[in-house]
Amino acid sequence: MEKEAKFVSSEFLENFRESLKQMSSFSQEMCSYIETGITAPYLTKFAKNCNLLLTAITEWCEANLDFIENIDVLKEEELKKAFNSYCHMESYSETLRALEKAVYQRFPLKNAYHVFFHSVPLELYYPRICAAADKITQILTKIFFENCTFFEMGGEGQIAKEAKIIPMVMFGDSPYYQISTSTLEEKKQKIILFRADIPRCDVYRYRLWPLLAHEIAHVKLNKTVKAELRSPSELYISYPSEGQKLYEKLEGALTLEILNAYKNSDIFSNSYKNKPYQFYSPVAFHIDELLADIASASIFGLPSLFSLICIAGDPSFDLITRNALPTDHPPLSIRINTIKNYLKTLGGQSSYFTEALSDVEYDISSLEKTIYHFSAFEDLINSYNSAIESNFGEIIKFVNDYLISKPEINHPHLWTHYVSLYLNDQTNLNDACSKPIECFIRAWAKRWAVYKRLNDGGHNSFKQFISYHKHETKILGQLINDLNRM
Numbered sequence: 035m036e037k038e039a040k041f042v043s044s045e046f047l048e049n050f051r052e053s054l055k056q057m058s059s060f061s062q063e064m065c066s067y068i069e070t071g072i073t074a075p076y077l078t079k080f081a082k083n084c085n086l087l088l089t090a091i092t093e094w095c096e097a098n099l100d101f102i103e104n105i106d107v108l109k110e111e112e113l114k115k116a117f118n119s120y121c122h123m124e125s126y127s128e129t130l131r132a133l134e135k136a137v138y139q140r141f142p143l144k145n146a147y148h149v150f151f152h153s154v155p156l157e158l159y160y161p162r163i164c165a166a167a168d169k170i171t172q173i174l175t176k177i178f179f180e181n182c183t184f185f186e187m188g189g190e191g192q193i194a195k196e197a198k199i200i201p202m203v204m205f206g207d208s209p210y211y212q213i214s215t216s217t218l219e220e221k222k223q224k225i226i227l228f229r230a231d232i233p234r235c236d237v238y239r240y241r242l243w244p245l246l247a248h249e250i251a252h253v254k255l256n257k258t259v260k261a262e263l264r265s266p267s268e269l270y271i272s273y274p275s276e277g278q279k280l281y282e283k284l285e286g287a288l289t290l291e292i293l294n295a296y297k298n299s300d301i302f303s304n305s306y307k308n309k310p311y312q313f314y315s316p317v318a319f320h321i322d323e324l325l326a327d328i329a330s331a332s333i334f335g336l337p338s339l340f341s342l343i344c345i346a347g348d349p350s351f352d353l354i355t356r357n358a359l360p361t362d363h364p365p366l367s368i369r370i371n372t373i374k375n376y377l378k379t380l381g382g383q384s385s386y387f388t389e390a391l392s393d394v395e396y397d398i399s400s401l402e403k404t405i406y407h408f409s410a411f412e413d414l415i416n417s418y419n420s421a422i423e424s425n426f427g428e429i430i431k432f433v434n435d436y437l438i439s440k441p442e443i444n445h446p447h448l449w450t451h452y453v454s455l456y457l458n459d460q461t462n463l464n465d466a467c468s469k470p471i472e473c474f475i476r477a478w479a480k481r482w483a484v485y486k487r488l489n490d491g492g493h494n495s496f497k498q499f500i501s502y503h504k505h506e507t508k509i510l511g512q513l514i515n516d517l518n519r520m
């Protein structure tokens with residue numbers, strides 16, 4: 035028995051050693067590749083961040099190699115420790131693979147570098163787009179996480195940890211916008227990689243990037259109020275208890291009311307009559323979706339609403355109907371309605387802003403009637419909406435007080451400003467824009483102004499607005515330039 039155990043241990047250690055050596059030399063190779071490959075100033079920050087992560091990976095590998103090297107007798111304790119590190123290796127090597135992809139997307143022209151990653155458009159423009167996408171993600175991360183202190187559970191309770199967040203965008207095969215985080219140790223601090231996945235088809239559909247704000251809001255929720263996700267290795271943010279209480283209250287009230295809405299609908303009686311708990315937990319996620327939607331709307335304003343409609347509201351998808359079924363996302367029409375109601379509270383005197391909102395209202399309801407046959411779910415949607423309305427004040431309070439720091443710009447005002455300039459031909463796209471969020475508002479405002487002109491101020495062509503691409507390339511060029519200059 036003893037012999038067998040020893041054999042398994044040495045084989046395991048041998049494998050572990052080999053993997054660590056490979057990972058370490060690969061990350062060092064990549065570090066020097068970046069150092070020799072860097073040419074453009076807009077990639078300097080990426081190179082610095084990437085090298086920091088790669089150094090942390092190398093250090094981790096080397097420390098473990100030292101440790102394994104010094105094990106002469108396989109004591110149970112040491113083996114346990116080695117096995118523990120081995121379990122972490124998967125996350126380190128996944129981070130390494132992600133970095134390889136990120137590096138290749140930004141330095142694609144070095145043919146000396148052998149890569150497995152395929153089918154990224156190898157255009158000169160591509161690194162510039164990646165750098166701009168990094169930039170907007172960095173700014174959003176700052177809006178959500180500025181002044182936050184990270185903690186982890188130590189021997190005697192919480193310990194504050196210096197943590198550096200590094201956001202990095204990857205355009206790839208993911209059909210969704212999503213953020214995944216991984217935490218690495220460095221000598222002085224913890225490093226959290228925020229890996230933002232954007233579907234490759236949205237490389238040039240930059241106007242949809244405001245969707246990243248929604249995803250970063252999820253990360254903030256997970257690292258604060260979602261206590262069940264905390265584990266000793268997970269960094270989280272200590273949260274004011276009144277924020278936690280408000281969240282729990284909202285989650286409790288809304289989940290019950292939403293569940294009731296489903297209970298009273300045909301959907302429930304036809305499909306879920308005998309298994310009500312089957313969709314209890316998906317419904318509990320709805321509150322996060324709505325909070326993330328409002329957070330995104332509070333940062334970007336109308337562009338966040340339009341992005342959502344673009345990504346999820348294409349009439350060729352029967353999403354409103356499909357999403358009326360209990361899934362982990364609220365029905366699309368509920369999300370649109372919630373954002374719209376929130377934006378209405380901000381509108382004030384901004385005429386083009388309120389006009390755009392009422393156009394959306396008109397067009398969406400006509401789409402709902404004619405394409406989605408929404409009336410089949412009218413009762414459900416109505417009770418769902420009133421569940422949200424009865425908690426609306428607290429939803430907004432939670433977003434403003436606990437989810438984001440105050441939005442840095444007055445987006446209703448900017449919207450009206452740009453739409454009126456474009457409608458009166460008083461500006462052209464060559465004027466530089468100095469604030470990142472404003473760049474997106476300007477781009478969507480341009481699109482909106484063109485749409486209003488096409489329709490002579492009339493209705494019914496919302497789809498045309500959503501799928502209008504004429505100025506896309508030109509606006510993209512400007513947006514990328516502006517972001518990379520900041």
Ligand SMILES: [Zn+2]
Pocket residue numbers: 248249252322323326
């Ligand atoms: Zn979401």
